[in-house]
Amino acid sequence: MRVRVDPERCQGHTLCWMHAPKVFELSETDGHSSAVQEEVPDDQQDQVVEAVRSCPERAISVF
Numbered sequence: 001m002r003v004r005v006d007p008e009r010c011q012g013h014t015l016c017w018m019h020a021p022k023v024f025e026l027s028e029t030d031g032h033s034s035a036v037q038e039e040v041p042d043d044q045q046d047q048v049v050e051a052v053r054s055c056p057e058r059a060i061s062v063f
């Protein structure tokens with residue numbers, strides 16, 4: 001599984017990071033999220049699915 005955050009959609013709600021802090025990192029300047037790495041480790045996939053569900057901006061895509 002791979003994950004990506006659309007920087008145009010992300011509004012920095014931090015919900016994704018609360019679900020998967022090993023997968024997402026937040027900008028210190030604006031709180032916007034990005035993936036630490038595109039490839040999701042096997043033991044983080046459930047957390048990423050929860051993050052996708054939680055994002056109110058639908059900014060996270062998995063593929």
Ligand code: SF4
Binds near residue numbers: 011033060
């Ligand atoms: S939950 Fe969505 S909008 Fe909020 S920081 Fe994460 S990707 Fe951005």
